[in-house]
Amino acid sequence: MKDKIYYYADFDLEALLSLAKQCRGRPCTCDASQKPKSGSLNWVIFICFDDGIEWVFRSPTNGIHGFYSDETASKIIVSEACTLMYLKTHTSIPVPEVYSGSSDNNIGVPYILQSKAAGRSLGSYDWSQPGHQVKGFQNRRPLLPLSEKDREKVMSQLGAIMSELSNHRFGEIGSIFREENGKYSIRECLSPSLTWQERDSLKLDRGPFHEEHDYLVSLISAFTSHAQELPLTPHTKNVLFYCIAGQFLLEMIPRLSSSVKKGFTLSHPDLHLGNIYVDDDFNITCIIDWSSTSSGPSTELLGTPSLGGSAAPPSEYLVAAFRSGFTKRATEVISELSHSNLWAKSDRMWHFSRLVRLLSKNDYEHFRKLFELVYKPSNEGDEGRVGILSLFHERANRVENQKLLAELQKEDITMEELQEKERACFPPSRTVNSDAIAVARKLTLMSEMNLGFLADYRLWQWVEEARTHDDRQELE
Structure with a gap:
């Protein structure tokens, strides 16, 4: 069974520790049982030196999140390392110190080895x-x-x-x-x-x-x-x-x-x-x-x-x-x-x-x-909203945009595929979903009948309140 540190990628931990020791001239360790921290684009592990100083090792998570290809990920991380080095040497802006960064190396993954942010x-x-808090939302x-x-x-x-x-x-x-x-x-x-x-x-x-x-x-x-x-x-x-x-x-x-x-x-x-x-x-x-x-x-x-x-x-x-x-x-x-x-x-x-x-x-x-x-x-x-939407509909009727629509329709999904997507979004096992799909279909009809129709936050707020009211009446 693999250690948690390899959750996002296989890489040569010993080669990484050897590099860090060479860069700083001090022994270092890394807890292989730690699961890397991650954001949308990168995963991170921490290396600890014998004097308590910690460094950060970052590598792209692009393969998991599908943001971009491996080739692009390599370019981005190399460019980021260069950007940080430029900022560190040419400005007083507080950014991490970069000790090493590479896309082609014996560690096995593109990376940046940098200092840990203070504070x-x-x-x-x-x-x-x-007044800006989202109603009902609670932080973890x-x-x-x-x-x-x-x-x-x-x-x-x-x-x-x-x-x-x-x-x-x-x-x-x-x-x-x-x-x-x-x-x-x-x-x-x-x-x-x-x-x-x-x-x-x-x-x-x-x-x-x-x-x-x-x-x-x-x-x-x-x-x-x-x-x-x-x-x-x-x-x-x-x-x-x-x-x-x-x-x-x-x-x-x-x-x-x-x-x-x-x-x-x-x-x-x-x-x-x-x-x-x-x-x-x-x-x-x-x-x-x-x-x-x-x-x-x-x-x-x-x-x-x-x-x-x-x-x-x-x-x-x-x-x-x-x-x-x-x-x-x-x-x-x-x-x-x-x-x-x-x-x-x-x-x-x-x-x-x-x-x-x-x-x-x-x-x-x-x-x-x-x-x-x-x-x-x-x-x-x-x-003003109706005016903007009217401009869109006016442009949609232009010859060149009618031709574009025809081209787009060639790639459109069939009615059967659309109904399959409906079933996936609104499975029949729950009775409440019959109301949800009815609302969705009525909103589609309204959008086709009214050129100024826009499903903004006010509409969704009203729909949610109406459905909540109906649920309460059924319980009573």
């Missing part, structure tokens, strides 16, 4: 603000309290960190690699939008990009290609609407472009609570997991991170704290902010980035907000 993860604290472990002052302090520091990153410019958009002569270079872009969720299998232009316009076109191409070729939904009308959304996004590019001619900046592609470490006074001690980092438009860097995992932008006071920390530290980019209206464009890019990455549960809201920020229509609320 405590922000994921241990209750970042959610009053009690979270430590966090005041508004603490949140502002963290956001201000993140602003200062991004400001320092803005001073380091690259001539192209792409990911960092290190050449044999020790110099850093920009190669293909390994951004999550171009590689995650099996997007590395798509035929896309991955750069390196010399122009921001070409980069944005590639992101939109990844978005529409994902809708057509990768798992999304069995309903072709939805796929068509994603393609139409891509058409709108292409038209928005001139209003998304930063128009900054002084190069491109690095930004953390997955900045969440678990990747930020702080001390007891909420000073940031380390920012980890820079995988899939690439250079890009400064508007990506300027977007205030939504650390709580919410699909909605951060609260105004957190945005103010972030921007205050940025401007206090800014040097080169400060004139760009005043002359190019970059803050407004960063708000647009915030929604654009989350939409094209397709990791949100509410893509429509990101599109709607982006549309409003770009075009500033007078209609808001339900009237």
Whole structure:
């Protein structure tokens, strides 16, 4: 029976310990009975030296989660090691020290061997603000309290960190690699939008990009290609609407472009609570997991991170704290902010980035907000929603989109396959499922009859309340 340490992959533990000893010049051990910790993209084990110092050994879990191929995983982890080394030697940003990183080695897996982050993860604290908690949701472990002052302090520091990153410019958009002569270079872009969720299998232009316009076109191409070729939904009308959304996004590019001619900046592609470490006074001690980092438009860097995992932008006071920390530290980019209206464009890019990455549960809201920020229509609320949906239906009737729909329908599932999916989602063994499938079919009918129909959170809230009321009446 294998030790738990090999839960995610087989590798040569003795070779790893030998490497760590060689790097530090001290004996070390690793508990083979420990099950590796894991996130979405990497698994981690800890190596302990005889003086109590711990190092971290990280390797991709791509084979388990199916995010990308082994080849892409190897590129990403090598690029991350190069990015961390660049940040460590060229900036004061608190990142782990990299002692070794390789994709082709005698340990048997791609890896990064790095220092352990000091402090405590922000994921241990209750970042959610009053009124933003999800009703009925309970965390698996009690979270430590966090005041508004603490949140502002963290956001201000993140602003200062991004400001320092803005001073380091690259001539192209792409990911960092290190050449044999020790110099850093920009190669293909390994951004999550171009590689995650099996997007590395798509035929896309991955750069390196010399122009921001070409980069944005590639992101939109990844978005529409994902809708057509990768798992999304069995309903072709939805796929068509994603393609139409891509058409709108292409038209928005001139209003998304930063128009900054002084190069491109690095930004953390997955900045969440678990990747930020702080001390007891909420000073940031380390920012980890820079995988899939690439250079890009400064508007990506300027977007205030939504650390709580919410699909909605951060609260105004957190945005103010972030921007205050940025401007206090800014040097080169400060004139760009005043002359190019970059803050407004960063708000647009915030929604654009989350939409094209397709990791949100509410893509429509990101599109709607982006549309409003770009075009500033007078209609808001339900009237504005109907107006946007009408634009989609109008475009769907164009000749080129009717041809696209016909092509998509060739790949559509049959009615028998759809019914099989219904049976899988709503097994007949439970009587409550007959109500659920009836609701689903009625909602489908409503969407076909009403062009302004949108199943947003209010509808699902109403359906849930109605079903709960019916269940109570049956019990009575």
